[in-house]
Amino acid sequence: MAEVARSRSEQIRGNASVRLLKVAAYNAAADRAIASYRAKQLEFAQRWGAAWDRHNTVLVRGGQQAATENFIEGLVVGVVASALVAAAGAALFPAAAAAEAWSGTWFAFNAGASVASGVSGSYGADAIARPSVPGPTSGRRDAEADAWREIAQVERAARLVAAVAPRFGLEVGNAEYCIAQVRAHTERGSGDMSWDDTLSMVSTLANWENSMAGFDAEIDAKLAAMNQFGQSADAFQVPDVTALEKEIWYAWISQLSDDEVLDQDEIQHHLVSLGIIPDYFYMTDEDQHRAVQEAKEHMAAAQRPGPPPADQ
Numbered sequence: 001m002a003e004v005a006r007s008r009s010e011q012i013r014g015n016a017s018v019r020l021l022k023v024a025a026y027n028a029a030a031d032r033a034i035a036s037y038r039a040k041q042l043e044f045a046q047r048w049g050a051a052w053d054r055h056n057t058v059l060v061r062g063g064q065q066a067a068t069e070n071f072i073e074g075l076v077v078g079v080v081a082s083a084l085v086a087a088a089g090a091a092l093f094p095a096a097a098a099a100e101a102w103s104g105t106w107f108a109f110n111a112g113a114s115v116a117s118g119v120s121g122s123y124g125a126d127a128i129a130r131p132s133v134p135g136p137t138s139g140r141r142d143a144e145a146d147a148w149r150e151i152a153q154v155e156r157a158a159r160l161v162a163a164v165a166p167r168f169g170l171e172v173g174n175a176e177y178c179i180a181q182v183r184a185h186t187e188r189g190s191g192d193m194s195w196d197d198t199l200s201m202v203s204t205l206a207n208w209e210n211s212m213a214g215f216d217a218e219i220d221a222k223l224a225a226m227n228q229f230g231q232s233a234d235a236f237q238v239p240d241v242t243a244l245e246k247e248i249w250y251a252w253i254s255q256l257s258d259d260e261v262l263d264q265d266e267i268q269h270h271l272v273s274l275g276i277i278p279d280y281f282y283m284t285d286e287d288q289h290r291a292v293q294e295a296k297e298h299m300a301a302a303q304r305p306g307p308p309p310a311d312q
Contacts, residue, residue, distance in 0.1 A: 002182055002185065005198070005199060005202045006179055006183070009176075010175070012171065013176060013179065015209065015216075016169075016209075019212070019216070020168050022223060023161055023162065023164070023219070026093075026161055029226040033091070033233055036230060036234050040236050040238055048073065048244055050241045051244035051248055052069060052072075052073075052248060054241070055248045055252070058266060059267070062261070063264065064264070066252070067251075072248055072252060075251040075254075079247050079299065080243075080247060083232055084229075084232050084233060087228050087229040088232075090229070093218065093222050171205070178202045178205060242274070246274050246275075246276060249274065249276055253291060256292050262291055263283040263288060276291075
């Protein structure tokens with residue numbers, strides 16, 4: 001029984017230590033990815049503002065009203081950053097998997113924290129380094145780029161994973177304490193706790209360890225996904241102001257219910273200058289209908305990711 005208890009405690013200590021290292025790696029990858037994303041987000045926001053101003057100025061001159069800026073921005077982001085949004089969605093850590101680290105039998109042996117952290121808890125136990133697991137750095141989100149909030153959820157996901165790290169650290173400590181108690185009983189005949197209490201603590205710790213299956217199944221996949229998100233953020237090229245303005249116009253045209261506004265001189269001439277419509281001598285109703293249909297097709301052609309699953 002003593003050998004089983006010691007072996008199981010050592011296994012739990014090793015598993016918890018590996019989780020700490022993986023959480024640290026996930027957070028480091030999140031730091032890098034979010035830093036790259038923020039730089040692109042700021043660049044996007046600056047160019048978006050200039051592109052929107054151009055679009056809105058033409059509409060004002062043509063006597064038309066702009067659609068809701070946030071709505072249009074959401075459509076444009078779906079077109080120009082669909083791959084980045086998809087990569088961010090894949091990197092999100094399901095809340096349910098991380099939440100298990102806060103539930104189950106954790107509170108049943110949480111009282112052991114004060115014991116495991118004491119000097120006596122390290123008696124006879126092998127020394128083990130407990131990694132420091134920093135959370136992702138914080139920073140303000142640019143208000144002009146709120147349509148990128150889907151990607152910004154990665155920060156929340158990384159923090160959620162970081163929040164469980166102290167629990168794994170305490171799991172390591174409790175496992176060390178169990179190992180020390182088993183050795184004390186086998187080598188000296190007694191320990192700080194009775195033999196029955198020692199076995200009960202090992203059993204409780206093992207039950208909590210079993211509840212970590214969901215977390216363990218996710219962490220490797222999400223670490224790979226976070227790295228992929230970082231690579232996508234690094235590779236993402238923010239369109240220039242003119243390219244963004246064209247996407248704004250496509251989004252705006254695709255939402256028109258009265259497409260006759262396209263033959264308003266100020267608007268028509270500007271769309272011609274951007275290469276969105278041909279330079280008609282006279283723009284017929286059929287030409288206007290065609291322009292709206294082509295704009296709708298343009299928007300539909302983008303592979304825009306759907307919403308993340310409900311548990312993320």
